[in-house]
Amino acid sequence: MNETIAHSILLVSLVKVVVLLFLVLTAVAYLVWFERKVAAHIQGRWGPYRVGPHGLLQPLADGVKFLMKEDATPAGVDRFVYFAAPLLTMTLAISAIAMIPFGPASIHILGVATPLVVANINVGLLAILAITSIGVYGVALAGWSSNNKYSLLGGLRSSAQMISYELSLTLSVVGILLLAGTFNLSELIMRQDGFTWGFLPKWNLLNPTLPQILGFFCYFVAAVAETNRAPFDLAEAESELVAGYHTEYSSFKFAMFFLGEYASMITVACLASILFLGGWLSPFPPTPGLAWTRYIPAAALAIAGVVLIINGAGYLTAFGRIVLPGLGIALCALAFLVSRPSVIDSVQGPFWFLAKVLLVLFIYVWVRWTLPRFRYDQLMRFGWKFLFPVALLNVVLTSLAVVMRK
Amino acid sequence: MTPQLAIFLVLAAIAVAGAVNVILQRHPIHSAISLITVMIALAGLFLLLESEFIAAVQIIVYAGAIMVLFVFVIMLLNAGAEERTNMSRMARYAGVPLAIFLLIELAYQIGAATLSMTPQPPAAEVTRGLSMLLFQDFVFPFELTSILILIAILGALVLAQRGEGVPAKGGQ
Secondary structure (H helix, E strand, O other): HHHHHHHHHHHHHHHHHHHHHHHHHHHHHHHHHHHHHHHHHHHHOOOOOOOOHHHOOOHHHHHHHHHHHHOOOOOOOOOHHHHHHHHHHHHHHHHHHOOOOOOOOEEOOOOOEEOOOOOOOOOHHHHHHHHHHOHHHHHHHHHHHOHHHHHHHHHHHHHHHHHHHHHHHHHHHHHHHHOOOOOOOOHHHHHHHHHHEEOOOOHHHHHOOOHHHHHHHHHHHHHHHOOOOOOOOOOOOOHHOOHHHHOOOOHHHHHHHHHHHHHHHHHHHHOOOOOOOOOOOOOOOHHHHHHHHHHHHHHHHHHHHHHHHHHHOOOHHHHHHHHHHHHHHHHHHHHHHHOOOHHHHHHHHHHHHHHHHHHHHHHHHHHHHOOOOOHHHHHHHHHHHHHHHHHHHHHHHHHHHHHHHH | OOOHHHHHHHHHHHHHHHHHHHOOHHHHHHHHHHHHHHHHHHHHHHHOOOOOHHHHHHHHHHHHHHHHHHHHHHHOOOOOOOOHHHHHHHHHHHHHHHHHHHHHHHHHHHHHHOOOOOOOOOOHHHHHHHHHOOOOOOOOOHHHHHHHHHHHHHHHHHHHOOOOOOOOOOOO
């Protein structure tokens, strides 16, 4: 009896891993599309438009392109390290997402109730930090093994940068740990439940003991630096280093770095929403007057569906005139399904979580296309002489506030 | 064979093979990668002992911070593969037997100590207990060690910058 339960739990975990892997890879592909679209609209362009309606099939085309390109291995590379580095980057970036809880509700697969998280472990936050701290090796070793001076410089820069900013990243989270007293990500979210003065959510960003605004700032800046993105993308500064650490990588090995970067963006955004923005908690208090807010997920889906139908009906290509309204009708049907009383409560958590993650990702993309790249000495000065002391100050202030409250 | 034993054997094999590989590899980067593998296998062993906190810290501190510095320095100096020399006579006739003797001695002592040990149930809250030890019972020695390390870092800085106090003429 016990063994059958153990077996089905194992099976359910496997199912969850496969589903999450599929979702994450799709999300990564469409995050690239999202970034290109946002960037284009910020700059007054249209962005991807040719492959599929509104460029929606662009990720697919990119994927096929990566697979079909010649996979060149330059002379004099350190073969083992050269092949291991992209694999390491992608695997680590994707595996960190296993610790992220997507909602409070349990779902039933094969008769086993299981939470919306692959690995709910007691030290979830530390495990994610551990995985990101090993992530440096992918970039550093890729730069070293490529037998190219630009790659080596990129790898060197990136490892120095990641060592420097990891301190601030870890310190910025300490304030939250002091307030919550747990490493478990689901518990960290539950500690943020409730409302100050009846309307202000007790998320860590607005924590009544001490709002973690400094902490959020440090976390966000350090996270952008940790994922090697502009304005901290010195590891691949194309105006100085060709393409930095992945200069010598082509075809699917390059795609692995690409996937890794975007997967770690998603992890960082999920973590930001869990730690500072209350994860899956709704921003509205559960008072009877605000019961209508439960219909926000359905309304958002319905509005998106209607916009797609109207926009798609007048689209230039016949393919678009079929696909876009079709998608819109599917979204409207989903909205109808989501507004049913039997489902409405279980979609609240995932909806608010995804909404917050999307918001953080949007800011992430926005920053990239707004700020120019740092110079290397500016980067180091900013990391050690500004960000690190601010993160330390946040720890001291939060500890004082916690002690005073007791 | 229980799953735990199987996992232990695999992790232990990885740790030992990695440790041997650190010495056998000729290129410093390959040695460093082997050492990282050892650290991660050790973290897995800690996980097997149900000390999740120690496992995570093992990876963050050793694999994620200290070894990154090692790799960084090796890359910065662009160190090449080391050259092998034949063993000196001293090493061959005195070193090898002594090393083997030390190995046997260690194996014997560890084996004897393990036999007399009884398995302990894992502490309920490892993290809390550890923080109590570090920040309450042993807070003075702990802080003293931190200051000691800080002094060592400052000392290294002073030594590294010695002789550069007078700026060269003409240059910056």
